[in-house]
Amino acid sequence: MPTNHALEFPGGYTRSVGPVIGRFLSELRDGKLVGVRAESGRVVFPPLEYDPANGHSVTDEFVEVGPGGVVESFAWVAEPLASHPLDRPFAWALIRPDGADTAILHALDVGELARGAEAPKRLRIGMRVRPDFLPATERIGDIADIRAFRPDVTMITAPSRLEYDIKPGRALDRFLEGVSEGRILGHRCPVCAKVIVPMKGLCPKDGVPTTEEVEVSHTGTVTTFAVNNLPDPRAPEVPFVSAYVLLDGSDIAMVALVSGIPADQVRMGMRVRAVWKPREEWGRTITNIRWFEPIDEPDVPFESIAEYM
Amino acid sequence: MKDIAIVAFTQSRHSAEENGLSETEMLLPLITGVKEQVGVSRFDFTCSGSNDYLLGAPFSFVSALDAVGAWPPISESHVEMDGAWALYEAWVKMQYADIETALVYGFGKPSQGSLREILARGYDPYYLAPLGIDAVSMAALQARAYLARSGAKEGDLTAIAARSRAAGRDNPFALSLDDPAADAPYDVAPLRVHDVAPEADGAAVVVLATGDKVAEISARTGLTPAWIRGIDHRADPHSPGVRDLSVSPSARLAGQKAGAAGVEVAELHVQYSHEELILREALDLGDDVVVNPSGGPLAANPMMAAGLIRIGEAAARIHRGENRRTLGHATSGPCLQQNLVAVLEA
Ligand SMILES: [Zn+2]
Numbered sequence: 148m149p150t151n152h153a154l155e156f157p158g159g160y161t162r163s164v165g166p167v168i169g170r171f172l173s174e175l176r177d178g179k180l181v182g183v184r185a186e187s188g189r190v191v192f193p194p195l196e197y198d199p200a201n202g203h204s205v206t207d208e209f210v211e212v213g214p215g216g217v218v219e220s221f222a223w224v225a226e227p228l229a230s231h232p233l234d235r236p237f238a239w240a241l242i243r244p245d246g247a248d249t250a251i252l253h254a255l256d257v258g259e260l261a262r263g264a265e266a267p268k269r270l271r272i273g274m275r276v277r278p279d280f281l282p283a284t285e286r287i288g289d290i291a292d293i294r295a296f297r298p299d300v301t302m303i304t305a306p307s308r309l310e311y312d313i314k315p316g317r318a319l320d321r322f323l324e325g326v327s328e329g330r331i332l333g334h335r336c337p338v339c340a341k342v343i344v345p346m347k348g349l350c351p352k353d354g355v356p357t358t359e360e361v362e363v364s365h366t367g368t369v370t371t372f373a374v375n376n377l378p379d380p381r382a383p384e385v386p387f388v389s390a391y392v393l394l395d396g397s398d399i400a401m402v403a404l405v406s407g408i409p410a411d412q413v414r415m416g417m418r419v420r421a422v423w424k425p426r427e428e429w430g431r432t433i434t435n436i437r438w439f440e441p442i443d444e445p446d447v448p449f450e451s452i453a454e455y456m
Numbered sequence: 457m458k459d460i461a462i463v464a465f466t467q468s469r470h471s472a473e474e475n476g477l478s479e480t481e482m483l484l485p486l487i488t489g490v491k492e493q494v495g496v497s498r499f500d501f502t503c504s505g506s507n508d509y510l511l512g513a514p515f516s517f518v519s520a521l522d523a524v525g526a527w528p529p530i531s532e533s534h535v536e537m538d539g540a541w542a543l544y545e546a547w548v549k550m551q552y553a554d555i556e557t558a559l560v561y562g563f564g565k566p567s568q569g570s571l572r573e574i575l576a577r578g579y580d581p582y583y584l585a586p587l588g589i590d591a592v593s594m595a596a597l598q599a600r601a602y603l604a605r606s607g608a609k610e611g612d613l614t615a616i617a618a619r620s621r622a623a624g625r626d627n628p629f630a631l632s633l634d635d636p637a638a639d640a641p642y643d644v645a646p647l648r649v650h651d652v653a654p655e656a657d658g659a660a661v662v663v664l665a666t667g668d669k670v671a672e673i674s675a676r677t678g679l680t681p682a683w684i685r686g687i688d689h690r691a692d693p694h695s696p697g698v699r700d701l702s703v704s705p706s707a708r709l710a711g712q713k714a715g716a717a718g719v720e721v722a723e724l725h726v727q728y729s730h731e732e733l734i735l736r737e738a739l740d741l742g743d744d745v746v747v748n749p750s751g752g753p754l755a756a757n758p759m760m761a762a763g764l765i766r767i768g769e770a771a772a773r774i775h776r777g778e779n780r781r782t783l784g785h786a787t788s789g790p791c792l793q794q795n796l797v798a799v800l801e802a
Contacts, residue, residue: 154512160581168582191698193583199693220604220701222596223645230573230588239593239644241601241697250697252584252597266645272604290586 167196170209176288178280182247184208192247193290199249213244215299218274221255223266233295236260242276242296253278256295275299318348323431325362329423333397335359341398345433364395365421367439368447370455374410381434386410392419392439393455400455407440416446460550461681462800463665463673464494465768465775467629470658470756474567479511479659483523483563486661490559494663494673497525500555502532503546505539505562506760509574520563531555538562539660539764540725540786540796546664547687556669563659564759571655571759579790580694591790592652592728596644598701598791599730603646605702606733610646613729617650617754620726624755631656631756650754651729658758660765682771682782682800686714689786689796696791707738707785707795714783714797721746721773722783723766727753731792735785739797749773763787767798774802 164172167183171194174181182192183205190210191198198205221240227233232254240255255276257267276296286292315323318334322345325332333344334357342361343350350357372390379387381404388410391400405413406422419439429435466486491497502524506517517534526532533549535541539562546558566574572590579585602608617636624630636650643652665673665681674681690706690713692699699705716722716739724739724747726732732747741747748754750769753762763786770784780802788794 152512154509162581164582172582193695193697195695195698199695199698219697220597220601222593222600222647223642224593225642225645228572228588228590230576230590232588239589239597241597241701243697249695252589252695252697253587272600290583 165196167194167205170194172288172290174209174211175290175292176286178283178286179211180213180244180278181209182212182244182249184210189248190246191249192244193251210246212246213277215275215277216242216244216247216296218255218270218272218276219243219250220272221270223270225263225265227262232291236262236264236266237295238266238270240276240296253290253293254295256297269298275301316348318346321360322346323433326433326435327429327431329426329429329435331363331365331394331421333361333363335361342396343399344394344397344401361396363397366442367392367394367397367401367419368452369405369413369415369417369419369439370400370452371415372405372413374413382406388413390419390439391455393452398455403436404438405440406438414446416449416452418442418444418447458551458666459670459683460547460664460666461670461683462662462767462771463670463679463681464490464663464677465661465772466490466493467660467761467765467768468658468758469629470631470656470758471567472631472654472656472756474565475657479506479516479563479565480520480523482565482657483520483561483659483661486659487523487559487561490661490663493677495676496557496663496673498530499557499559499663500531501546501549501553501558502530503534503542503549503558503560505535505537505542505764506564507536507574509577510564510566510569510571510759512569524559537788538725538760538762538786539662540767540784540798541689541763541788543662543664543764543767543798544687544689544796547684550664550666556665556667558664559661560664560764561659561661562761562764564761565657566655566759567657583695592647593644594696594790595652595728595731596647597696598734599646599651599728601701602730602734608730608733610648612733613646613651614640614648616726616729616732617648620748620752620754621650622751623749624751627751627755629658629756630751633755647728647730653727653753653757653762654755656756656758658756658761658765660758660761660768662764662768662771677775679775680777680802682774682802684798685781685801686716686799687797688713689794691789691794692792694789694793701791702734704734704738704792704795707735707787707792707797708740710795710797711739714799716740716783716797716799719745719781719783719799720779721749721770722785723750723752723769724748724785725753725763725766725787727757727762727787729754731787734792735795738795739783739785763796767800770798770800774800777802
């Protein structure tokens with residue numbers, strides 16, 4: 148039967164730190180990083196009593212380094228141990244502060260991540276970092292006065308919201324009126340006779356005003372499409388498909404979402420029908436049409452949609 | 457220089473689980489067996505390697521001496537390191553003292569505590585230990601530095617683990633471990649779980665002899681003596697941040713001083729897959745050199761014995777007449793800080 152046995156020296160061991168390490172720890176408590184200059188001119192950081200390159204004593208000259216520095220190697224801890232300084236994923240890193248010739252080993256905190264997370268891509272050798280000191284009143288002159296290092300700021304997120312009152316213009320206003328009643332309207336061009344949906348009040352091909360209103364079908368043909376892997380608030384999930392849908396009776400394809408079919412089965416020439424939201428959710432907006440879904444009709448041959456690409 | 461040979465080697469069947477034996481009980485059958493094998497019951501010198509922190513008891517090696525039989529008083533010493541360094545001490549002692557036989561052993565039972573925390577007790581108490589860093593994290597820093605410098609890929613590390621585990625399955629003393637899984641998780645990235653040597657309880661015993669004793673013992677055992685043609689150990693600075701972790705200057709120097717060139721087989725104390733690549737480079741081992749045919753520590757890592765076992769395995773190949781010139785290597789400290797190389801010949 149195993150017996151529990153603990154080995155502990157109550158209060159821990161008392162150690163003299165000497166003038167070199169003592170200086171480092173004292174400066175650290177003041178929020179500064181200092182290295183010590185070796186005879187060769189190298190700055191040993193964190194300071195040692197001797198130059199590890201040749202064993203000679205170091206000089207009395209202490210040099211402030213960093214606080215910024217560069218990652219020379221790192222190890223990613225996805226599942227921190229109880230003994231580790233952070234309880235979320237972090238890296239151990241060898242960090243050489245600017246002005247130092249050797250590196251310190253410390254924890255590198257790259258932000259809030261769930262346990263088990265993989266290392267973020269931006270974590271790599273050469274990454275710039277700086278120390279995150281504990282508040283001055285909590286520092287005691289211990290290597291852990293640096294809570295961890297953190298990446299330099301290389302990006303910010305700028306606010307991006309502005310509000311507008313948009314006038315759709317007379318033609319589009321009329322189109323939205325139709326949509327709010329469950330109708331899809333277009334204009335026929337008096338010159339080329341093509342039906343333009345949504346109408347703009349002019350024919351972009353001939354440059355003439357258009358006024359003849361035509362209601363077009365809710366069914367159409369996918370002329371071309373794209374598979375999107377970035378989430379979009381309008382789409383139920385990724386990947387989703389955005390497509391050009393040529394409504395029956397119109398001559399300009401409309402951009403719309405396609406759903407109700409796996410993204411990898413959408414094809415050019417596929418027949419689709421508009422799926423409308425429940426009537427009580429309708430407004431003066433094209434989003435009354437939630438998306439298009441396939442209908443059970445044979446695909447349209449490529450030649451008949453070729454000019455609408 | 458006196459010619460000194462390894463004339464006997466034995467090891468326990470290493471176990472990944474606590475098997476109920478005390479350290480002394482683990483050693484007793486090995487030492488009794490080796491005494492019988494070589495026909496010597498009193499050795500001129502005894503030296504052991506172990507670590508008190510594995511048991512959490514000061515001078516724990518003293519009680520292990522009961523397995524040797526230390527009365528009437530014997531000439532004895534101990535190193536708080538892998539048994540390979542005990543072998544070095546015995547070799548030095550034999551060089552200058554008038555002794556002909558030495559018993560060397562190493563042992564450890566990491567199953568009784570948290571090895572990662574125990575090994576951290578060896579780290580510098582000002583800059584490293586207070587951080588709570590563990591041995592695997594230290595090794596992973598070195599692995600990253602090596603991969604970045606050499607261009608080697610993580611798959612190269614997995615290949616080493618796979619080869620070591622396959623060899624270990626053929627070694628009755630090693631653990632029986634499956635091939636690395638294709639989706640094996642990281643321990644501390646870039647090291648995956650199979651890149652970290654599995655902790656094991658175990659012990660190993662080596663007998664050194666010189667002078668007339670070599671022929672006398674060899675005649676009894678029927679084994680070819682493995683002559684120590686060179687042995688050397690070196691250390692790099694302790695702080696990982698003051699050296700280039702992607703190389704091992706101390707292993708290179710120890711290899712040169714011990715005369716590593718031209719060996720047929722190398723048993724390397726590889727506790728993490730990437731260490732084999734760093735050591736191969738440092739010891740200048742070509743593709744024709746067979747590395748760790750025993751499986752090495754990646755197939756069983758009995759603490760404080762694994763380094764001595766590397767020398768023992770290298771010697772055993774000569775004992776059995778399988779090779780003429782072999783190399784045994786042991787390491788200690790974080791990130792291959794200290795390295796010992798022994799070159800053996802038939
Ligand atoms: Zn027109």
